[in-house]
Amino acid sequence: MPRWAQLTVLPALNLMAALLVTGLVTWFIGEDPWECLKLLVHGAFGYGEGIGYTLFYTTGFIFTGLAVATAFHAGLFNIGGEGQAYLAGLGVTLVVLAFDHTLPPIVLVPLCILAAMGFGAAWAFIPGWLQARRGSHIVVTTIMFNFIAYSLMLYLIGHHLIEAGSQNPTTREFGQNAWIPALHQVAAGMGVTLPSTPLNLTFVMALLACALFYLIVWHSRWGFQLRTVGVNESAARYAGMDVGKTIIIAMCVSGALSGFAAINELLGSTHRMNVAFTNGVGFVGIAVALMGRNHPVGIILSALLFGALTQGGLELSFEKPVITREMIIFIQGLIILFCGALENLFEPFIAGLFKRKDDK
Amino acid sequence: MTEFAIELIGISKRFGTVLANSDVSMKIARGSIHGIIGENGAGKSTLMSILYGYYQADSGDIKVNGQDVRIRNSQEAINLGIGMVHQHFMLVDTFTVLENIVLGAEGGLVLQQGMEQAREHLKQLNRDYSLEVDPDAVVGDLGVGLQQRVEILKALYRGADVLILDEPTAVLTPQEADHLFRILRALKEQGKTVILITHKLREVMDITDGVTVMRAGTVVGNVVTADVDKEKLADLMVGRKVTLKVDKAAAKPGAAVLDVRGLGLTDERGVKLLDKLDFQVRAGEIVGIAGVSGNGQSELLEVLAGMLEPTEGEIRYKGEDLAKTRSGLPKAAAWRRKGIAHVPEDRSREGLVKAFSTFENAILGYQGDKSLSRRGLFSRKALLARTREFISQFDIRPGNPLLRVGLLSGGNQQKVVLAREIHANPDLLLIGQPTRGVDIGAIEFIHKRLVQLRDQGKAILLVSVELDEILALSDRILVMAGGQITGEVSAEEADTVSLGLLMGGHKH
């Protein structure tokens, strides 16, 4: 079957299978799947504010999706996006808490972004280095690093970064110098009125990152190296590529991309860090990358899907209290199963449809 | 009971568009050693896989001891008394010999009892066939020859009356091969039937009673060994005169391009893979390295290509000590830039990325070429232009640069690699198994091309396990055995006997 069909028809069928199972479960718990779907779509796209929130969530998912995809291209399964985003948040917070009253936004925000990328990359560097130089399996190491990151942050927030006098494990609010402007503010500056949502300029960065990702992975020497290492390590070695270095850099890039999820959340929306700010964004990235088949266009689309599921799901849970955020996690799991583990499950069934065209 | 242990009648098997076996029939007498010979891809292995239950034939019948049988999996084959010794041994390295032997035939839910019985039985078998295998040795610690005997024991332990051996001598030294043949003769004396798959004519002549010759999936001859000679078999097997000849003038070698001094490679277990090699390759000559596979040739190529770090010695290229090169690049890349090209032995594992399109494979190893990139990004136009050039120069088919290279035939894949490696106009070409899995037309093309390169003044180091190829192309021949160079002969004085002796480790 032609490649375009493999890249479009199969993911669509996989998604449908996942949604079908979700529909069955919805029906099983006594709700009308069709009605829920309508409410969900309306919540996500039906009005301006909903769209804003959808795209806000999409932003983080694009970054973690790209992060997972980068590692996938190098043949690595980076489960550590969550921990990497977490640590990136630490980097951002440290910079902000130190400088938000002294540095102007034009210096502070880029500095924060560098800190996020640096901390994210550093947290991914160690598993990458261990894989490349010591042969320890990246999946197990990144899982362990998620737990280590969680413990570390729990400790730091609980004992050092906590707002003085606060009972909640969160930092103080960031100074306004560290806020990334929301899109509705930018639009207002240009005389356009948009509903007030946390959607911010990080979204633009996400789209830029996708374009850059495409160019680098498919049209640059380093991308060529990355993909070669990913599918055939011996050929990479033969071609004079430094396999270990490529793996390490791929992990660092992956970690740095995950870091942007922290930027989106902390500087774009909450303006303070609490213990649970990542909220699974790194794990969603796995589903996004798998469904998007590690291609930026696919990643944007599947990140949008998850953005919509998150936002629409929240709206839905107001109408239908029995359907909660966990339903989205369930769908995420099904998508990982169908789009990832069983990605070509339907190929034999539909390959026949394309046969005749091939023969011509 | 008939006199035939195995009868195959009209076996056909198709894989996709490839007809691997077409109407294959043969009868194998009980208590005989039967050879099945044919070139790579003649369908021998497929046929035996059908007999051993890995594949089901699309049509045709199998009789074992005169009875019609259906063999749906290897367990059924074992039950019918058929045993198989694979080319790549099917042993669990971490298990002892005994554990390997009882695996799948444990004789009960609890191991202990079966193991004790097996130990006794093993003693008996060891005695009967002088196999000399220690049942408590860990298989991973054993040498190749012994591992093969473990495989034979495994089959015998399961009561095999028919033993299939797939290219058993490919990995053995001549001494080990002789030992194996003694074992096979002993098996025959005990009434066992042996099927020997090989492409070595000498073996067939030495040891078999009957031979089936296969070519392109069909049987082209079922003969009694005593009635034929080597030449006749070779003729049947190849379907043309085997005398592989490449027209070439005498070499006019110039200065040494490659100068190897005291080169050694010792692995982490202390085994010497390369042992103090000294040789030169001069401009305008082809130096062939002959030897049974696994005697250090592969490692030599990888060391010379900068993919493996030697543990001692010096490699001089055009007078310069390569170890002293400082470029910040991995050695393989740095040396390639200096003009050392490398066609690797294993095309699909190293030389190509099968999932990539032809045009991406056409730059593998040369991705750093300045002419391919503009402002850090590849110029697609330049990549495609280079690929089209290769396609027309080397007549690569299908000539679509965007096609995945894995879809090309072996010969065309090899042409992609060769075209790529020659393109940079290297001074030294390292080439391993240039025609492995390559069709006949492409073989001639590739051979001619290599001679042309030589005549242009390139230095060529050729590693091949095909003696014919070595003899046809080389100006000088070095023979490797056990990681050492056991001798050097010029092309004129070389013959298979002298080379065979050197390959077996007899030094000049």
Place this chain on the structure above:
Amino acid sequence: MEQLFSLLDSTIRVATPLILAAMAGMFSERSGVVDIGLEGKMLIAAFASAAAAFTTGSPWIGMLAGIMASVSMAMVHAFVSVTYNGNQLISGMAINTIASGITPVLGLAWFQQGGNSPQLPDEARFHEITLPFADALRDVPVLGQVYSKLISGHSILVYLTVLIIPLVSWVVYKSRFGLRLRAVGENPHAADTAGVSVARVRYISLFWGGVLCGMAGTFLSVYQTGSFIKEMTAGKGFLALAALIFGKWRPVPAVIGCLLFAFADAVQIRLEGVAIPGIGQIPSQAISVIPYVLTVLLLAGFVGRAVAPKAIGVPFVKSR
């Protein structure tokens, strides 16, 4: 002394589900199938067993339901890994995510308690068992105390686990199935040519893995807390995986790993807020992080070297 007993006692409690899950992981991974889905299987079993125990009032029916739920997940994993030759890591990840999602969804729909199950009534739970003469021997120094305070007074699941450890060890090393299991994980091609069905061995291994994970999950909800709580496994599946690696994929060392990690956990709870002379207060996170750090160091070969079964994670496709 009392301190020590209570420390060891809670070590046993914490270790039991870890041991069950680690044994489950061992069956799976020794057969060559990576199992990062232990967490998800435990979680879904914890939910199913609590739900069934609550509905029927029988802890045993609860356990059966837990096992069935866990096994069905294991069979999904088996289908992906063995039949379909898919990516085992992704499949494991999917199982974890699905379990995280479906348990609160069903929990909320059935019990309307925010995704948790109601507290189980007494008769629907497993209880501590007092072994014979435990009370009588309570005052006998050392041995009597060990018997009555440490050995006696656990759930039937703990005693089952104690029996399961030697059983698993025996199966792996002394039985026909164990030989095949180890062969399939090291060199499936060798096993296949010897007439062993790789698929069958892997399915059976994953099945028993499912059963053991089911028991582990049941232990958490039907015995330990007496109800299902969202995300109640809280990384125990990964901890078990860490212990398995710590034990280099061997049963008894893996059990020791579980006991060690459980001991660290017990110590951590007791050290919360306690200042140690000379050191001061140790943050609890510093202790809870130990197993994970240890696993990373082990895998990297800085402290010993953990070498996985050779064929792990590689789908078995017949050669040629």
